[in-house]
Amino acid sequence: MTTQATRAVGVDIGGTGIKGALVDLEGGSLLSERVKVATPAGAEPDDVLAAVQTVLDTLGVTDADIPLGVAFPAIVKHGRTLSAANVADTWVGFEAEKFFEDGLGREIHFANDADVAGVAEAEYGAARDVDGLVLLTTLGTGIGTALLHDGVLIPNSELGHLQRANKSSDFEHWAAYSAVEREQLSWHKWARRLQRYYSHLEFVLSPDLFIVGGGVSKHSEHFLPLLDLQTPIVPAVHRNNAGIIGAAALALAHDGGTDASAAAGDLVAETD
Numbered sequence: 001m002t003t004q005a006t007r008a009v010g011v012d013i014g015g016t017g018i019k020g021a022l023v024d025l026e027g028g029s030l031l032s033e034r035v036k037v038a039t040p041a042g043a044e045p046d047d048v049l050a051a052v053q054t055v056l057d058t059l060g061v062t063d064a065d066i067p068l069g070v071a072f073p074a075i076v077k078h079g080r081t082l083s084a085a086n087v088a089d090t091w092v093g094f095e096a097e098k099f100f101e102d103g104l105g106r107e108i109h110f111a112n113d114a115d116v117a118g119v120a121e122a123e124y125g126a127a128r129d130v131d132g133l134v135l136l137t138t139l140g141t142g143i144g145t146a147l148l149h150d151g152v153l154i155p156n157s158e159l160g161h162l163q164r165a166n167k168s169s170d171f172e173h174w175a176a177y178s179a180v181e182r183e184q185l186s187w188h189k190w191a192r193r194l195q196r197y198y199s200h201l202e203f204v205l206s207p208d209l210f211i212v213g214g215g216v217s218k219h220s221e222h223f224l225p226l227l228d229l230q231t232p233i234v235p236a237v238h239r240n241n242a243g244i245i246g247a248a249a250l251a252l253a254h255d256g257g258t259d260a261s262a263a264a265g266d267l268v269a270e271t272d
C-alpha cells in the first residue's frame with residue numbers, strides 16, 4: 001500500500017523541459033500525471049525556480065511534508081552547481097540547493113540529473129541486481145552519465161564531455177540527441193556517431209552493462225540494434241521518467257526513508 005511515508009515528489013530539470021510527478025517509492029512508479037513545462041530561455045536561476053514552482057503548483061504538491069528531490073543538468077557537489085553546459089553560466093559555483101530551498105520555502109534534495117536516473121535504474125530498473133560496472137547514459141539536450149559499481153553510484157562522472165580525438169568539440173555536442181535535431185540526422189547517421197562514442201567508453205571503462213536513458217530511449221529500436229559492442233546495451237526501464245523517480249527516491253531516503261528507499265539511502269551519502 002502506498003502511504004505518505006513511501007511517496008516523494010521528483011522534479012527533473014533538463015535543457016529543454018522541466019518535468020515533475022508524485023512518485024511511489026515502494027514500486028518506483030508515478031502516482032500522478034507527469035507535468036512538464038518548457039525550460040525558460042537562457043535558463044537563469046530565477047526563471048528556472050519560477051518554472052519549478054509552476055510544476056509543483058500544477059501537481060498540487062505544495063505540502064512541505066512530502067519530500068522533494070530536484071535533479072539538475074550540472075555537476076552538483078554539496079548543493080552547489082559547478083558547471084553549466086546547457087544552462088546559464090550563472091549556475092557555475094552557485095549555491096543552487098539553498099537557492100531552491102529559500103525560493104520554494106521548503107527543504108529539497110538536489111543532485112545531478114543523470115546520477116539520479118542511475119539511482120532509479122539501480123533501484124527499480126535495468127541496473128537492479130547487476131554486479132560490476134554499469135554505465136547509464138542519457139541522450140537528450142546533452143549527454144549525462146551515471147557510473148554505478150555493484151549498485152553504488154560514483155557521482156558526477158560527466159563522460160558526455162569526453163573530448164573527441166583531434167576535434168574541437170566533445171562527444172556531447174556531436175552525439176547527443178540534440179545533434180540529431182540540429183543536423184537532421186537519420187537514425188543510421190546518428191548510430192554511427194553513437195558507435196564511436198560507446199566504443200570509446202567501452203575501451204576506457206570495460207563496463208558490464210550500458211543503459212540508455214533520455215526521451216529518445218523510447219525509440220531505442222531504431223538505433224540500439226545498429227550498434228556493434230561487446231557490452232550489452234539496453235534502454236532504461238524508466239525511460240524518460242528515471243530522473244523524476246531517482247530524484248524522488250533520493251529525497252525520500254534523505255528524509256528518513258523506508259525499506260523501499262534504504263538502498264537509495266546508501267547512495268545518497270555518495271552524492272553529498
Ligand code: BGC
Pocket residue numbers: 014015072073074075083085086112113114115138140141142143144145158160172
Ligand atoms: C551536463 C551534465 C548533465 C547532462 C545531461 C551535460 O551537459 O554537463 O551534468 O548530466 O548534460 O543533462
